[in-house]
Every structure is written in C-alpha cells, then in structure tokens.
C-alpha cells in the first residue's frame with residue numbers, strides 16, 4: 001500500500017490476543033455496524049460482531065504478517081492470527097474493503113456502530129438494549 005493512502009488520517013493500531021499480529025488502520029472508517037449473523041457469531045464466539053468498514057488499502061499488517069491464517073480466498077476472507085485464533089479483519093466486497101473486528105482495536109476509533117444488522121438471525125438469548133436501528137438483514141453501506 002502507498003504511504004499516501006493514510007497520510008491524512010490519524011492511525012489506529014490493533015492486535016490479536018497473543019500480540020503476534022498487529023495492524024495499523026486509518027481512523028477514517030466509512031461505516032460501523034453490529035452484525036448478528038450466525039457467521040459473525042461463530043467466527044468471534046460472541047453474541048454479535050461490531051465491525052468497521054474501510055477501503056482495503058487503508059489497513060496495513062504491521063507485524064506478524066506470516067502469522068496470519070486466511071480463511072477464504074483473495075476476494076473474500078477472514079484473517080485470523082494463526083497462533084491464538086483471534087479474528088482481526090475480513091476482506092469483503094470483492095477485495096475492495098476490509099471489515100475490522102472492532103474488538104481487536106487498541107485505540108479508540110472516531111466512529112461508533114450505528115445499527116444492528118441481521119437481527120433476523122440474532123441469538124435468542126441476546127437482548128438488544130440500545131436504541132440503534134435494527135435491520136432484519138444487511139444494510140448496503142453508503
């Protein structure tokens with residue numbers, strides 16, 4: 001990636017549970033959502049996955065590149081730490097975007113999740129207690 005791609009934004013860092021893999025991403029996310037789909041629940045082991053979307057060239061793996069376990073192909077995959085299993089980010093939208101698993105961010109991003117998506121497949125034991133809008137399925141990002 002070119003250095004110029006992120007020069008105008010604050011840089012956030014993130015890392016996996018065992019700290020083998022680290023990344024840097026511009027604090028310029030275009031959207032952030034809480035996804036309740038069963039895939040996100042399974043890949044994270046959580047009730048839902050808060051993720052933030054940004055153009056792929058604005059994220060750079062800064063350490064432990066060779067420690068990544070990629071599940072999927074070049075145009076769509078989940079990137080986990082091979083050692084501890086943390087889901088760090090997903091490459092989506094034909095490889096153009098990454099969805100950062102917000103739980104792996106060390107720094108506080110400017111953006112906050114603005115909606116719950118795929119609440120149609122929400123875990124029955126979870127109650128959404130905030131006032132964010134809820135969508136049965138996907139929301140097409142702007």
Ligand SMILES: [Zn+2]
Pocket residue numbers: 016017018019020021081082083084085086
């Ligand atoms: Zn790790």
Ligand SMILES: [Zn+2]
Pocket residue numbers: 035036037038039040041049118
């Ligand atoms: Zn999902």
